[in-house]
Amino acid sequence: MDSFIDVFNRYNWNEVKERIYSKTAVDVEAALGRQSRSLDDFMALISPAAAAYLEPMAQLSQQLTRQRFGKTIQLYVPMYLSNECNNICTYCGFSLDNKVRRRTLTATEIVQEATAIKSMGYEHVLLVTGEANHTVHVPYFKNAINLLRNHFAHISMEVQPLDEEDYRELTREGLHTVLVYQETYHREDYKKHHPKGKKSNFQYRIETPDRLGRAGVHKIGLGILIGLEDWRTDSFFTALHLNYLERTYWQTKYSISFPRLRPFSGGLEPKVEMVDRELVQLVCAWRIFNQEVELSLSTREHPRFRDHIMQLGITSISAGSKTNPGGYAVEPESLEQFEIADERSPAEMARVISSIGYEPVWKDWDGALQK
Amino acid sequence: MLTIANKTFNSRLFTGTGKFSSANVMEEALLASGSELVTVALKRVDMNDPQDDILRHLQHQHINLLPNTSGVRTAKEAVFAAQLAREALQTNWLKLEIHPDPKYLMPDAVETLKATEELVKLGFVVLPYIHADPVLCKRLEEAGAAAVMPLGSPIGSNKGLKTIDFLEIIIEQSKVPVVVDAGIGSPSDAAKALEIGADAVLVNTAIAVAGQPVQMAAAFKIAVEAGRMAYEARLAKPLNTAVASSPLTAFLDEASMEKISL
Numbered sequence: 001m002d003s004f005i006d007v008f009n010r011y012n013w014n015e016v017k018e019r020i021y022s023k024t025a026v027d028v029e030a031a032l033g034r035q036s037r038s039l040d041d042f043m044a045l046i047s048p049a050a051a052a053y054l055e056p057m058a059q060l061s062q063q064l065t066r067q068r069f070g071k072t073i074q075l076y077v078p079m080y081l082s083n084e085c086n087n088i089c090t091y092c093g094f095s096l097d098n099k100v101r102r103r104t105l106t107a108t109e110i111v112q113e114a115t116a117i118k119s120m121g122y123e124h125v126l127l128v129t130g131e132a133n134h135t136v137h138v139p140y141f142k143n144a145i146n147l148l149r150n151h152f153a154h155i156s157m158e159v160q161p162l163d164e165e166d167y168r169e170l171t172r173e174g175l176h177t178v179l180v181y182q183e184t185y186h187r188e189d190y191k192k193h194h195p196k197g198k199k200s201n202f203q204y205r206i207e208t209p210d211r212l213g214r215a216g217v218h219k220i221g222l223g224i225l226i227g228l229e230d231w232r233t234d235s236f237f238t239a240l241h242l243n244y245l246e247r248t249y250w251q252t253k254y255s256i257s258f259p260r261l262r263p264f265s266g267g268l269e270p271k272v273e274m275v276d277r278e279l280v281q282l283v284c285a286w287r288i289f290n291q292e293v294e295l296s297l298s299t300r301e302h303p304r305f306r307d308h309i310m311q312l313g314i315t316s317i318s319a320g321s322k323t324n325p326g327g328y329a330v331e332p333e334s335l336e337q338f339e340i341a342d343e344r345s346p347a348e349m350a351r352v353i354s355s356i357g358y359e360p361v362w363k364d365w366d367g368a369l370q371k
Numbered sequence: 372m373l374t375i376a377n378k379t380f381n382s383r384l385f386t387g388t389g390k391f392s393s394a395n396v397m398e399e400a401l402l403a404s405g406s407e408l409v410t411v412a413l414k415r416v417d418m419n420d421p422q423d424d425i426l427r428h429l430q431h432q433h434i435n436l437l438p439n440t441s442g443v444r445t446a447k448e449a450v451f452a453a454q455l456a457r458e459a460l461q462t463n464w465l466k467l468e469i470h471p472d473p474k475y476l477m478p479d480a481v482e483t484l485k486a487t488e489e490l491v492k493l494g495f496v497v498l499p500y501i502h503a504d505p506v507l508c509k510r511l512e513e514a515g516a517a518a519v520m521p522l523g524s525p526i527g528s529n530k531g532l533k534t535i536d537f538l539e540i541i542i543e544q545s546k547v548p549v550v551v552d553a554g555i556g557s558p559s560d561a562a563k564a565l566e567i568g569a570d571a572v573l574v575n576t577a578i579a580v581a582g583q584p585v586q587m588a589a590a591f592k593i594a595v596e597a598g599r600m601a602y603e604a605r606l607a608k609p610l611n612t613a614v615a616s617s618p619l620t621a622f623l624d625e626a627s628m629e630k631i632s633l
Contacts, residue, residue: 067529070390250472251471251472292474361415366414371452
């Protein structure tokens with residue numbers, strides 16, 4: 001079956017990297033001056049040469065975002081259902097070789113967590129797990145969605161990649177969005193960071209958005225884990241991926257996330273550091289490249305940075321997140337997947353959003369629309 | 372006065388509720404616009420909560436709600452959502468939006484026609500959002516649509532009346548009101564739509580995203596009134612050339628001369 005891997009295989013990591021790093025001020029100005037931008041323009045916008053154009057990029061990005069999304073910021077919250085995992089991933093707190101107590105929420109506990117999340121005002125919930133196919137499998141997800149669909153307007157999932165038929169089934173149950181980050185498009189490096197477990201299968205992972213598209217999932221989230229490899233080259237491949245998906249699965253919505261590697265107990269130091277200025281450049285480059293894609297930012301980032309970047313292209317954020325299963329009500333003290341940097345409560349965050357002249361949007365979907 | 376189905380409207384400016392910086396700004400802008408028909412995305416409101424933040428701000432005597440189905444991808448989904456909306460919001464009016472393409476939000480003609488047929492049978496007052504396609508408009512009219520809502524340009528693009536030549540055909544042929552929806556970027560676009568005979572316009576982004584949304588809403592109100600007034604006053608048609616001489620028909624006057632020469 002046709003998939004993105006055929007497109008991907010036509011590109012060579014080092015050549016792409018070389019092309020990005022050889023972009024000049026002339027290329028950046030040309031990209032900024034155009035009505036719509038190609039992948040080649042995107043290369044210019046994420047290149048070191050564009051660093052000198054950060055302010056005009058930010059202004060353009062802000063204007064394009066407001067035109068499409070208005071002055072609104074959507075709010076969502078992750079609900080960790082399980083930290084059981086059979087994968088070894090060098091950067092993750094849930095990695096199989098990391099000695100933490102494992103827990104998978106029972107039906108009763110899921111409802112308890114849902115009640116706590118609901119009382120914070122949330123309508124959009126993101127279900128997160130590790131990869132433990134014997135216990136946290138499709139029937140488990142199905143049950144969780146059934147428990148939650150009457151409480152929340154919008155259900156997303158960030159779990160192990162599944163088969164096309166599984167996604168079709170879960171969508172029928174009320175699943176709306178699936179996030180599946182490639183982590184890195186550098187094949188050899190991917191292998192190094194995922195030495196053991198199902199996740200080490202690069203091709204199965206890179207073809208997951210194709211399976212999601214064919215299954216008719218409403219929205220697909222893409223992203224890389226910033227810090228594993230050169231973020232510019234990895235971002236180009238993400239854009240290439242999105243470009244392919246938009247043309248192939250034209251009825252699907254897309255979102256992009258920007259997770260930067262965060263410290264966890266016993267974890268990996270970023271190989272490639274990305275400073276705040278560069279993350280701003282990346283967010284703006286994305287918006288200038290693609291006006292319709294949702295850009296999402298988590299509580300991995302610190303408050304002052306979040307308050308500003310929300311106005312420069314980001315359209316959805318999380319707040320008050322717990323990254324441990326049961327973190328909201330069942331067992332608040334258990335070990336987290338990673339440390340969050342912005343600990344402000346959802347109510348506090350909503351006040352901040354209003355104070356900068358934006359409307360916090362809690363609900364932008366309804367289960368009634370997918371029946 | 373404009374009549375759609377059983378309702379009459381003093382204002383020919385319909386508005387939307389998305390993209391505002393707060394519900395308060397939205398309410399103020401809608402009041403300044405004088406709009407009597409306001410569309411609300413089902414996905415944005417909690418239909419079961421009478422204290423919903425958006426709905427709460429729309430509780431004015433002169434404002435009629437027009438729920439829309441933005442987000443659905445098929446006729447089947449639209450019909451289901453419409454029935455829920457009717458029950459929860461107590462109105463059988465519906466802005467039918469089926470745009471399965473989330474990038475440009477282009478309406479699906481096939482699904483929209485199917486859903487219109489179904490919804491009319493179920494007793495809905497259906498206002499379908501569609502491309503500026505004259506034949507499709509006639510088909511929707513025959514299916515029982517209460518009005519047609521062709522686009523001026525893509526939703527939220529502010530590009531104005533890119534489809535004007537087709538809008539003119541639609542207006543000429545239509546037996547139901549024509550509401551130009553989507554793409555209207557400035558009050559002059561709205562005035563133009565009314566001048567060419569559109570019965571109303573629906574404006575959202577151009578108001579919500581303006582520097583001063585309330586003032587912009589007031590500007591649209593005046594522009595729509597001016598456009599309609601100009602239409603009713605019958606615009607003088609612009610002519611391309613002066614009509615001084617008649618080189619092609621002058622021979623007719625010379626005919627008698629010919630006779631003489633015979």
